Amino acid sequence: MTDPIKTRRDGAILEVKLDRPKANAIDLATSRAMGEVFADFRDDPELRVAIITGAGEKFFCPGWDLKGAAEGDAVDGDYGVGGFGGLQELRDLNKPVVAAVNGICCGGGLEWALSADIILAANHATFALPEIRSGTVADAASVKLPKRIPYHIAMELLLTGRWFDAEEARRWGIVNHVHPADQLMDKAWDMARLLASGPPLVYAAIKEIVRDAEDSNFHDTMNRITKRQLATVDSLYASEDQHEGARAFAEKRDPVWKGR
Known part of the structure; x- marks a missing residue:
């Protein structure tokens, strides 16, 4: 086999x-x-x-x-x-x-x-x-x-x-x-x-938010996002990539995503 x-x-x-x-x-x-x-x-x-x-x-x-x-x-x-x-x-x-x-x-x-x-x-x-x-x-x-x-x-x-x-x-x-x-x-x-080529931490947050929303109403999921109760969202908001995205926009260049 x-x-x-x-x-x-x-x-x-x-x-x-x-x-x-x-x-x-x-x-x-x-x-x-x-x-x-x-x-x-x-x-x-x-x-x-x-x-x-x-x-x-x-x-x-x-x-x-x-x-x-x-x-x-x-x-x-x-x-x-x-x-x-x-x-x-x-x-x-x-x-x-x-x-x-x-x-x-x-x-x-x-x-x-x-x-x-x-x-x-x-x-x-x-x-x-x-x-x-x-x-x-x-x-x-x-x-x-x-x-x-x-x-x-x-x-x-x-x-x-x-x-x-x-x-x-x-x-x-x-x-x-x-x-x-x-x-x-x-x-x-x-x-x-x-x-x-895209931002892996953002993808992770998207997938966790979508999963969470399947079993929840809009306001409950949004509350978990804003309170950083979803692990991937918390990681994203504290990441180097979050700052890199803003810097790349301000500097008019493509961002370099590191996944951290």
């Missing part, structure tokens, strides 16, 4: 490629390995942005490995530190993640993509939440989708399990941009480089 997770590191960017023929499905062991990769990414101060994608041209990820389940993998088994796919339950991941959806993206694979902050798709990519047809629930998607796209559209996708193409995914805001397949990874790296 070859390693199902291929990584490529270039400066502050980490590319994580799911490579598990034939379809890039995720079993328990793969999910645990993915969790370790993303936890290391989270904890490495030299890394600022991650790209996730699938190997090949046909599949991004179909989600849960039903063959593995048939051979004994329990659907409620140990997925590892980050939950299924290593991302969706990983605590304190305050760095941007870009998904490059290069093909079929369904079930838990779509939930994995939804764990990213920005989603790019190849123009031939297709999407679905077909769990209903196998007698189970798309649990993470049931939590996320109705908050991100119109309720009735989310419910249609969840209740019917129908397939939809990349342009429809873009229209509903499930993906940010659609690109020709041969340009997808270049566009993903362009996006990652843009993010890697």
